[in-house]
Amino acid sequence: GESVGLHLPTLSVQEGDNSIINCAYSNSASDYFIWYKQESGKGPQFIIDIRSNMDKRQGQRVTVLLNKTVKHLSLQIAATQPGDSAVYFCAETEAAGNKLTFGGGTRVLVKP
Amino acid sequence: DTAVSQTPKYLVTQMGNDKSIKCEQNLGHDTMYWYKQDSKKFLKIMFSYNNKELIINETVPNRFSPKSPDKAHLNLHINSLELGDSAVYFCASSRSGGLNEQFFGPGTRLTVL
Incomplete structure (x- = not known):
């Protein structure tokens, strides 16, 4: 079946540095991509989204890049904080329905 | 004023028992979902309802x-x-109707002994 980034790697980053989290997806029919943040003991929280007709979208301290050619998504966090x-x-999901397929997640640890 | 709430937060029970988890949203949304997150943090959709009808x-x-x-x-x-x-x-x-952000509840940790 289709899959989105099935691993849980860990990214250690120094406070104040930029972070880049990568995600590979395999469903070429996907139209909509979302990044979620999950803190310990809480549910996933929306960070930023991007539609397939865009290749970059910026929010507050976060940027999402979409490369449909290689089916790759990344999240950049500027000036990472604890x-x-x-x-x-x-x-990711297709326009035809609301079924979200999640990647395996990346743990980000910010060192003070 | 919690948007999506679940009860209970923790549920510990014996094998063979029957249990329920409740979910309520006050966002006026038409579509609701249940996801399961395993010990490796992998999140997978189980069900989706739209206007009380099962769609996934x-x-x-x-x-x-x-x-x-x-x-x-x-x-x-x-x-x-x-x-x-x-x-x-x-x-x-x-x-419902298009590409819309999903809002998650705080989760219910179920432990079956």
Whole structure:
């Protein structure tokens, strides 16, 4: 079946540095991509989304890049802070329905 | 003023028991979901309801039965609990009709002994 980034790697980053989290997806029909942040003991929280007709979208301290040619999604966090420590998930869905397929997640640890 | 709430937060029970998890959203959304997150943090959709109608059922054992009494509630009943059912279960909701953000509840950690 289709899959989105099935591993849970860990990214250690120094406070103040930029973080880049990567995600590979395999469903070429996906139209909509979302990054979620999950802090310990909490549910996933929306960070930023991007539609397939865009290749870049910026939010506050976060940027999502979409490369449909190689089916790759990334999340960049500028000036990473201790509060950014969490597990980050990419998710994708097709326009035909609301079924989100999640990637395996990346743990970000921010060192003071 | 919690957007998506679940009860209980923790549930510890014996194998073979039947249990329910409740979910409520006050966002006025038409669509609600149940997800299961395993010990490796992998999140997978189980069910989705739109206006109280089942629209997604991801080959979940029929021991799991979602029930939606109204648009704001989607409860999950599990019969004959097994060890492998131990996980964190998340409820979510979204607007329907297009590509819409899903809002997640805080999760229910189910431990089957």
